Amino acid sequence: MTTTTSARPARPRRPARASGAGRPSWDEPPSPAGRAVKGLILALIAAAVVFPVYMVVLTSLSTQETVTRAGGLVTVPGELSLAAYQELFAGGVVTRAVVVSLAITTTGTALSLVVTVLAAYGLSRPGSLFHRPLLFMVLVTFLFGPGMIPNYLLVSSLGLIDSYWSLILPTAVSAFNLVVIRAFFMNIPGEMIDSARVDGAGEFRILWRIVLPVSKGVVAVIGLFYAVGYWNAFFNAVLYLNDSAKWPLQVVLRQYVLQGQSLVVGQASDTIAGRPLPPSLAIQMSIVTIALIPVLLIYPFVQRHFTKGVIIGAVKG
CATH class of the missing domain: 1.10.3720.10 (MetI-like)
Known part of the structure; x- marks a missing residue:
């Protein structure tokens, strides 16, 4: 007595994906333009935090002539003094x-x-x-x-x-x-x-x-x-x-x-x-x-x- 078995047809193999294909967008490495934009944004945030502190410290070290010339908080260094x-x-x-x-x-x-x-x-x-x-x-x-x-x-x-x-x-x-x-x-x-x-x-x-x-x-x-x-x-x-x-x-x-x-x-x-x-x-x-x-x-x-x-x-x- 012979037994016949029906073999399933082999599934065709999918073509290999290119490296990084199919990954979500947030998992992709940033492009050079994206890195440049991120760096610019971080630099602007850092400047917004550091610049007021810089003006406060510089004004505290300035003389009367420098403060008068600046008309308020000093942004450009002039004559410095520890008198205050x-x-x-x-x-x-x-x-x-x-x-x-x-x-x-x-x-x-x-x-x-x-x-x-x-x-x-x-x-x-x-x-x-x-x-x-x-x-x-x-x-x-x-x-x-x-x-x-x-x-x-x-x-x-x-x-x-x-x-x-x-x-x-x-x-x-x-x-x-x-x-x-x-x-x-x-x-x-x-x-x-x-x-x-x-x-x-x-x-x-x-x-x-x-x-x-x-x-x-x-x-x-x-x-x-x-x-x-x-x-x-x-x-x-x-x-x-x-x-x-x-x-x-x-x-x-x-x-x-x-x-x-x-x-x-x-x-x-x-x-x-x-x-x-x-x-x-x-x-x-x-x-x-x-x-x-x-x-x-x-x-x-x-x-x-x-x-x-x-x-x-x-x-x-």
């Missing part, structure tokens, strides 16, 4: 304000990071005490704010008026930063934490030895957010500080740059102690420059964590 900075630091107002701002920023950032990390770790554990009510209270603050008057009454009732703590405690915890760190902690593999518990580690030891080492990126970014917030804050100081000797740098910047008040004693005259007075615009721009320096110095060291923090908690095989 010398007058600022000789008067003591800016020096004291810088010290106050640095102390508030350092203390406030450290306190905010400690409280935020502890709260985020507790809220990231599903079985923690009062987990849902506390998380609900944090999320409610996204929708409802207490307002300025209740905040002032609370600070006043706590006896913090004219105290530096009034600039730190009301803004010690940001709900947004807390939620960000909590989300990062929840993405840490539970096997790492469970294995530590099996070895007898407590919650604080787990947080210090396991969670924080793999969360350096997000903690550094949130720390930068807190530091910039404390450094740039001025409204709370205007509300709660009655003594001008306690003003941080941003309030000095507001008073003497935006409102045009005199910073140097005797500025109504043309000379101080027999030497020419720096132009008022140069003094104002020098305050702006001093306020910019700390952020410009710190940001490059933290910037690498913005992308590193996204993948630092991944488990590698």
Whole structure:
């Protein structure tokens, strides 16, 4: 007995595609014209950011003749002088304000990071005490704010008026930063934490030895957010500080740059102690420059964590 089998006809082979054919447009390598356009756009964006800073710094280093010739902010370098900075630091107002701002920023950032990390770790554990009510209270603050008057009454009732703590405690915890760190902690593999518990580690030891080492990126970014917030804050100081000797740098910047008040004693005259007075615009721009320096110095060291923090908690095989 013979069995016949019907063989299927072989499918004709498709012609080989050229390299890169069929790929989506966003996966194609950019053309030389596209690269040139992207480079031009990035250059224009960079110039729009750098040029105002350049004018501020150059004006702060200019003499009265250069400022008068420019008719305002200086764009073309002329005769340079450090007289504006010398007058600022000789008067003591800016020096004291810088010290106050640095102390508030350092203390406030450290306190905010400690409280935020502890709260985020507790809220990231599903079985923690009062987990849902506390998380609900944090999320409610996204929708409802207490307002300025209740905040002032609370600070006043706590006896913090004219105290530096009034600039730190009301803004010690940001709900947004807390939620960000909590989300990062929840993405840490539970096997790492469970294995530590099996070895007898407590919650604080787990947080210090396991969670924080793999969360350096997000903690550094949130720390930068807190530091910039404390450094740039001025409204709370205007509300709660009655003594001008306690003003941080941003309030000095507001008073003497935006409102045009005199910073140097005797500025109504043309000379101080027999030497020419720096132009008022140069003094104002020098305050702006001093306020910019700390952020410009710190940001490059933290910037690498913005992308590193996204993948630092991944488990590698």
